[in-house]
Amino acid sequence: MHTLDEAWFNWRDIASVEERLGNRISDIRAFGSVDIVTGRSQRTIQNAKAWLKEHEISYDHFVRTVSTNAKAKLSYDVFIDDAAELMSAISSGLDRFGVLYTQPWNRNAGSMPRIFKVDKWSQVSGVLEEISAIKQ
Numbered sequence: 001m002h003t004l005d006e007a008w009f010n011w012r013d014i015a016s017v018e019e020r021l022g023n024r025i026s027d028i029r030a031f032g033s034v035d036i037v038t039g040r041s042q043r044t045i046q047n048a049k050a051w052l053k054e055h056e057i058s059y060d061h062f063v064r065t066v067s068t069n070a071k072a073k074l075s076y077d078v079f080i081d082d083a084a085e086l087m088s089a090i091s092s093g094l095d096r097f098g099v100l101y102t103q104p105w106n107r108n109a110g111s112m113p114r115i116f117k118v119d120k121w122s123q124v125s126g127v128l129e130e131i132s133a134i135k136q
Helices: 002-009 021-031 042-054 068-072 084-091 121-135
Strands: 035-038 061-064 078-081 097-101 115-118
Touching (some): 035 042, 068 078, 068 084, 084 115, 097 121
16 A cells, blocks of 8 residues: 555656546546545545546545445445456446456456446446446
8 A cells, every 4th residue: 555655645647547538537427426436545635636636537526435345335326447346346236337447457357247348438438328228
């Protein structure tokens, strides 16, 4: 955890995973509210918020949990995350969905019920449309 904290103290050096990420995230607002949910340490929160502002990523709420497992206990309909363990936890329920943003550390995650995989944020809106159709 200490190494991750150190990285966030130098938040200006942390690159965005994609170009125009703020625009991509804004695109999903048509489907509901956007909350940033993180398990990072309390002492890095202000730096993370500064990074979000710098990259023009707007959100409704910033929620800090104590762990990835704690995220799964929150009452969201859809989770978008790069943590395969979070997707595994929410797929065990009957009414929630997940979007796994693929990264090198989660590429080997197997198929899970109600979990969709995307390689780019531009794919998320299409997945949310599919989830909306399933829920109706």
